[in-house]
Amino acid sequence: MRERLPLPIRRGTTDEQELTVAGGNPLVNGWGRASREAHVLLIDAANNVPSTVTDAEPKATVPETSTLLGRLQHDLRTDTAPPGAPAAEQPDERSPIDPATDPSLRWHRAYGPARQVEVLRDALIRLLDETNDDGTFRFHPRDIAVLTPDVASFAPLVEATFAGDPRHGVPALPVRIADRTLRADDPLLDTLGALLAMLGGRFRATEVVSFASRQPVRDRFGFSDEALARIGSWARATHVRWGLGSADHERAGIPDTLVAHTWSAGLDQLLLGATMADGDLRLGIGDVAPFTDIEGSQVVDAGALADFIHSLNASMAVLQQPSSVNGWCDALAAGLRNLCAVPDADAWRWRAIEKLIEEFRDDAVVDGQPRNDMVDAAELAALLRSRLAGAGGRPRFGTGSITVSALTAQRGVPHKVVCLLGLDDDIGAGGMAVAEDLVAVLPCLGDRDQRSEQRAQLLDAVLCAGERLLVFSTGHDLRTNTELPPAVAIAELFDAVDATFRIDGVGNARVSAALSTSHPRQAWSEPALEAGALGIEGPWSFDRGALAAAVARRDRQDSGTDTAEPLAPPKLATDGLIERISIADFAAVGGNPAQVLLKSRLGLTVLTEEDDLRDAIELDLAGREEWSIGDALLRARLEAGDDWSPDDVVAWSEVERARGAVPPMTFGNSVMTRVSNRIEALRALLVTALQGAPWRPEPVAIRLVRDATDRTLLFEGTIPGVIGNKIITVTASRLKDRDLLVSWVRLAALTLHDPTQSWQSVSIGRSPKEDKLAVQTLSLRSESDAETILAFMTDFWERSRSDAVPFFPSTSRAVHEGRWKDARAAWEPYGSSGERRDRWANLVYDIDFDELRSIPLRDDERTDGDGSGGRLALWSRRVWGTFAETTVVDEAIHKISDVLVAPVGATSADEDGSR
Numbered sequence: 001m002r003e004r005l006p007l008p009i010r011r012g013t014t015d016e017q018e019l020t021v022a023g024g025n026p027l028v029n030g031w032g033r034a035s036r037e038a039h040v041l042l043i044d045a046a047n048n049v050p051s052t053v054t055d056a057e058p059k060a061t062v063p064e065t066s067t068l069l070g071r072l073q074h075d076l077r078t079d080t081a082p083p084g085a086p087a088a089e090q091p092d093e094r095s096p097i098d099p100a101t102d103p104s105l106r107w108h109r110a111y112g113p114a115r116q117v118e119v120l121r122d123a124l125i126r127l128l129d130e131t132n133d134d135g136t137f138r139f140h141p142r143d144i145a146v147l148t149p150d151v152a153s154f155a156p157l158v159e160a161t162f163a164g165d166p167r168h169g170v171p172a173l174p175v176r177i178a179d180r181t182l183r184a185d186d187p188l189l190d191t192l193g194a195l196l197a198m199l200g201g202r203f204r205a206t207e208v209v210s211f212a213s214r215q216p217v218r219d220r221f222g223f224s225d226e227a228l229a230r231i232g233s234w235a236r237a238t239h240v241r242w243g244l245g246s247a248d249h250e251r252a253g254i255p256d257t258l259v260a261h262t263w264s265a266g267l268d269q270l271l272l273g274a275t276m277a278d279g280d281l282r283l284g285i286g287d288v289a290p291f292t293d294i295e296g297s298q299v300v301d302a303g304a305l306a307d308f309i310h311s312l313n314a315s316m317a318v319l320q321q322p323s324s325v326n327g328w329c330d331a332l333a334a335g336l337r338n339l340c341a342v343p344d345a346d347a348w349r350w351r352a353i354e355k356l357i358e359e360f361r362d363d364a365v366v367d368g369q370p371r372n373d374m375v376d377a378a379e380l381a382a383l384l385r386s387r388l389a390g391a392g393g394r395p396r397f398g399t400g401s402i403t404v405s406a407l408t409a410q411r412g413v414p415h416k417v418v419c420l421l422g423l424d425d426d427i428g429a430g431g432m433a434v435a436e437d438l439v440a441v442l443p444c445l446g447d448r449d450q451r452s453e454q455r456a457q458l459l460d461a462v463l464c465a466g467e468r469l470l471v472f473s474t475g476h477d478l479r480t481n482t483e484l485p486p487a488v489a490i491a492e493l494f495d496a497v498d499a500t501f502r503i504d505g506v507g508n509a510r511v512s513a514a515l516s517t518s519h520p521r522q523a524w525s526e527p528a529l530e531a532g533a534l535g536i537e538g539p540w541s542f543d544r545g546a547l548a549a550a551v552a553r554r555d556r557q558d559s560g561t562d563t564a565e566p567l568a569p570p571k572l573a574t575d576g577l578i579e580r581i582s583i584a585d586f587a588a589v590g591g592n593p594a595q596v597l598l599k600s601r602l603g604l605t606v607l608t609e610e611d612d613l614r615d616a617i618e619l620d621l622a623g624r625e626e627w628s629i630g631d632a633l634l635r636a637r638l639e640a641g642d643d644w645s646p647d648d649v650v651a652w653s654e655v656e657r658a659r660g661a662v663p664p665m666t667f668g669n670s671v672m673t674r675v676s677n678r679i680e681a682l683r684a685l686l687v688t689a690l691q692g693a694p695w696r697p698e699p700v701a702i703r704l705v706r707d708a709t710d711r712t713l714l715f716e717g718t719i720p721g722v723i724g725n726k727i728i729t730v731t732a733s734r735l736k737d738r739d740l741l742v743s744w745v746r747l748a749a750l751t752l753h754d755p756t757q758s759w760q761s762v763s764i765g766r767s768p769k770e771d772k773l774a775v776q777t778l779s780l781r782s783e784s785d786a787e788t789i790l791a792f793m794t795d796f797w798e799r800s801r802s803d804a805v806p807f808f809p810s811t812s813r814a815v816h817e818g819r820w821k822d823a824r825a826a827w828e829p830y831g832s833s834g835e836r837r838d839r840w841a842n843l844v845y846d847i848d849f850d851e852l853r854s855i856p857l858r859d860d861e862r863t864d865g866d867g868s869g870g871r872l873a874l875w876s877r878r879v880w881g882t883f884a885e886t887t888v889v890d891e892a893i894h895k896i897s898d899v900l901v902a903p904v905g906a907t908s909a910d911e912d913g914s915r
Helices: 014-018 026-031 033-046 068-078 112-128 151-162 187-198 205-212 215-221 225-237 246-251 263-274 298-319 325-339 344-362 377-390 450-463 488-500 511-515 544-558 583-588 593-601 623-643 646-659 665-690 737-753 785-802 809-816 820-827 849-853 870-886
Strands: 095-097 105-110 144-148 175-177 402-406 415-420 465-474 501-503 516-518 578-582 698-707 712-723 726-734 760-766 773-780 887-894
Touching (some): 026 033, 026 450, 026 488, 033 450, 068 105, 068 450, 068 465, 068 488, 105 112, 105 488, 112 151, 112 415, 112 465, 144 151, 151 175, 151 402, 187 205, 187 215, 187 325, 187 344, 187 377, 205 215, 205 225, 205 298, 215 325, 225 298, 263 298, 298 325, 325 344, 325 377, 415 450, 450 465, 465 488, 488 501, 501 511, 583 593, 583 712, 583 737, 593 785, 623 646, 623 665, 646 665, 665 726, 665 760, 665 773, 698 737, 698 785, 712 737, 726 737, 737 760, 737 773, 737 785, 737 809, 737 887, 785 870, 809 820, 809 870, 820 849, 870 887
Parallel strands (some): 095 501, 105 516, 144 402, 175 402, 415 465, 578 712, 726 760
Antiparallel strands (some): 698 712, 760 773
16 A cells, blocks of 8 residues: 555545455444544655565464453454354354453443443442452453443432442442533533523523523522522413513514513512402503412412522623624623522532633734633624633542443543443434534545544443443333344344354354343343353342332232232321321212322322423414413303393403413403303303302301221311302312212212202313213212212221222223223323323323233122122122112203303404404
């Protein structure tokens, strides 16, 4: 290769392919491209200077005692082609090995990143426990390097998992993440990065709350965990979407008539509401709709939020303007000082901020003078962000701990043990080249290529492993349990192993299969705890907590119990003689027994997507949002009675628009009209149900005492909405089967409280399916049925506090009535959320309908019939069967147009829907 090369050489051409040494090691050919090209360019450059050609040194021979890893590395360094599998009736020239006595190379396949790290931890604990012949430890933490292509994702998993659990036999391992970025190292720099990311953006609700959650900002404004959670709930309640103020809306082309959905508008609602008592649907000072659900110490949090938004707005107002680099840097430093604070002991962290800003400022100095050219603020922010993202943090190499880093940071640094973690995707596999990257569009020999560079880093990692090389990847899909093919790089590595080695004395068995271990999904799975199950003499796991869980699981299976046992009954806080039960909680148990177990008994809180902040201004309303504005109008309409006028509808419309509760401008007109007509129709049905009586509902206090086996049960509370002999409930939501059960229990409690009355329960609301209205009337078949209902629901309530009872109102009612198709649709309907997606039910029964109906009975449940259909059918029969035996239900469906004499308009004074 001494002749002059016709540079540049396009990759993929014949000239470039001729540079590959034919017959060499496939890993060198595939992974050594970057090094090979650098070698070619170096030789070409040497042609321009006097040089002497020397013969290559003879290839070194591999030592007789070399391990599999040592022989593989020898072949890579000498570019020796593997012999490969022999042809028919030909001798096998591959090197024989015994995987049982050669642990130098292992491949561990696990379920996802978190499980990979758990397996890595157990593997390293086992390595650190190995000893030499003289009793000294063979490996120390400083001898181990964990290399991963995705440090950002694996670093928190490694830190959490390597902390161990000494109480259960899992020791803590010393570990250091070696190559964090500046942002990951320093909370102030991380806050700076978040501030720059918002600059030029829309200041979305999620971004602003996330920025407020950073520790320097929390220290500056005194935000506690409770305050941050409260700020998120306030942002949802006041319909903050994006923008610090109306100026951000105007910059995006939104008319200034829309004042809602910004942080400024939300703050106005909070601060005005803090000074006002709960009132009617009227706007306050400055046409602001007050948010009155704020009191006590919450006012302090509202004030801190106002200070934060004001400071952020003031800083951004300056930073968003075109400026010279010098002036913009001054504004950035002042803004950070205004938004952040650190403890006195961490005051030194400001030096990193000052250094970064000064270096950025110095880049704009020409001939010793700062340039005064005006630059767009977004471009300045992008430049500083790129510098912040690319800068490395404090080096943490050579600390004596296990080192975790990217492939680049530890490239070529030898360690006794090298672990390759997270090789789940093709290393360096990128998408299409960006249009601006002309080098990537027409790549030539020597041009930077991410895929080739990372393949070269992987080759260096294999070569720098002294005694052990451990590879970790995902072997099965977490959701479907489907076996996943290995990443291309792993497949190439172990194909080379199979082509180089054979198992001594074992036919055509693949060496790679003997070197790989597929780990179970859970740490408490029995294969991880059984000696020899995962290819080693003892058990794989060191976790005594996992062992206890596995033993408990086996004991339950050996006992013949197919389902988990119920919890023990809760202990009473008193002397054990009297237990007080709220009527409201008792009535709600039939609607969601899973909530009783998880929330009331175990104290859990379950968050769903409905609780998340939203960043988009909706042009239509989902069911929950439409119910919210309808409920506000219904309460105001019922309170006003005959004094209600069309002006009140307009006032309600203006309040909801000011709150941002409805789509903006003309998009909200149809929603407001639809909701106002529906509420007026509900009012008309209520008038009919009252039969001339005025709407003056009175709560009735209930106190019932019943004896249990070991205590006395005291049911106490109030039944709302009582008028005469009727319990009347009017709601803007749809009437569902759970509402029937609530009314059923209330009716029984009121009958037991005053058996002299012939009580009825009347519920008025939306039809369960169509956009119609429904009136449900319940009455007991006889007075004695009330005692039956109370006794049954007491047993159901006690079971729900201790057990995950598979009862779901709509699904179970369809099962009881033999409507299996409807039951399946109620559990998991196509295209919408069924009872399976209920936040509480989903936590205990996130299974499909066929699995749900197949849950077998417990021993204490086999006294009721033959148990066909399992627990689902049993509890469906018990609850809805008791309901049908004791209750008469009359349901009437009405069209809104038939109920209303004349539809009621609900648009505001302006035709475009704005104020």
